Amino acid sequence: MNLQSTSEKIFDALVHTVLALVCVIVLYPLLFILVASFSSPEAVMRGEVWLWPKDITWVGYLRIFQNNEILSGYLNTIMYTVVGTAINLVMSVAAAYPLSRKDFYGRNVIAAMMVFTMFFSGGMIPTYLLVKNLGMLNSMWALIIPGAVSVYNILIMRTFFQNGIPYEMQEAASIDGCSNMSTLMRIVLPLSMPIIAVMILFYSVGHWNAYFSALIYLTDRDKYPLQLFLREILIQGQMQEMLGVGDDTQAKIVMEGEAIKYAVVIVANLPILMLYPFLQKYFTKGVMIGAVKG
Missing domain, CATH: 1.20.5 (Single alpha-helices involved in coiled-coils or other helix-helix interfaces)
Incomplete structure (x- = not known):
């Protein structure tokens, strides 16, 4: 009724x-x-x-799979995304779990210091000099290590650990003889699939779409991610439109460039679109518990 x-x-x-x-x-x-x-x-x-x-x-897709640079960029992006997301998850869990423990003294001070970095940073030039001094220029690690920790995501994960998992379960595990690492691996992480799924989606999308760090730190084209090649295609297409079209050969190149532009966007976003359905059932629960409570 x-x-x-x-x-x-x-x-x-x-x-x-x-x-x-x-x-x-x-x-x-x-x-x-x-x-x-x-x-x-x-x-x-x-x-x-x-x-x-x-x-x-199918000219756009044919040109993509005939272009070795685009294929190498695609493989590079997959590698950067997988390795970067794995490091992000490990670092986020390693920071969020201690901050969620009531018996960890000074956790509020540490959390406040981490939040401080969200409002004030060293800037692009000091960051570049740091990456250079660490010897990471023109390497995969220049795209991964500087962004290995996201304070925002750590706070979301910490809130999930605090509100989504009863602290009494951790105390019971401690009484049964579990160390902090055993409690994390056997109790906390198996119950944290919703927030882990959210973190995987957040981090993987960030790595997959990133291009600015590669633009700054990478010089070898064989290390470029796919997004840099997509950026080049878009800029070249805009320049050709501004300069106008001359003979038939140039007009054909411009037309093929348009087809490649749209095809590359589809190919570049396909893995992320395929990833989301597998994480969807955890996504809403993880965001709501991790961001609203606490």
């Missing part, structure tokens, strides 16, 4: 309408890029492509 009043029904209808509009606004650009990647570049540039491919072509 429906006990909703008329005003509640109107409110629900408005909420669903707004959410539907938001979904359309968010999803249409993704749909357009997907459709444009299969469509004729000429039709896309003339504005004839909206919701369905026109004059289907």
Whole structure:
């Protein structure tokens, strides 16, 4: 039996309408890029492509998989993402678990010092000099080590440990003879899959989309991530549009560049889009428990 009043029904209808509009606004650009990647570049540039491919072509994807630099950039990005996310998780757990323990004296002071770094940093030039002095320039570690710890994510994980896992369970494990490491590995982490899934998603998306650190620290093109090559394609396409199109050969290059641009965006985002469904069931619970309580 429906006990909703008329005003509640109107409110629900408005909420669903707004959410539907938001979904359309968010999803249409993704749909357009997907459709444009299969469509004729000429039709896309003339504005004839909206919701369905026109004059289907695979030239963009063929050029991508024929380009060795794009393939090496793709492999580099996968490696940076996997290694970086693993280090991020280890560092975040190692920092969040002690800060969540009531018997860890000075934890509030340490947490305050960590929060302080969220508002004040050394800046780009001191960071570059530090990376240079550590001998990490033009290496994978220059993209991973400086961002190995995220204070924001540590605080979310600490809050989850405090509110999502009863402290009595940890005390019981301690009475049974478990050390702090055993308690972490056998009690805390198995019960923390929601927040771990959230951290994996946050960190992996950050590493996958990162390009500025690579732009600063890397000089060898064979170490470039995919996002740097995507940036080059976008800049070259904009420059060609500004300079205009000359003969037929140049026009063909410009058209292929448009197809490659859309195809690279799809290929670059596909792994993250495939990752989210596996983490979705943990995502909402982890964010709510880790960010709202405490």
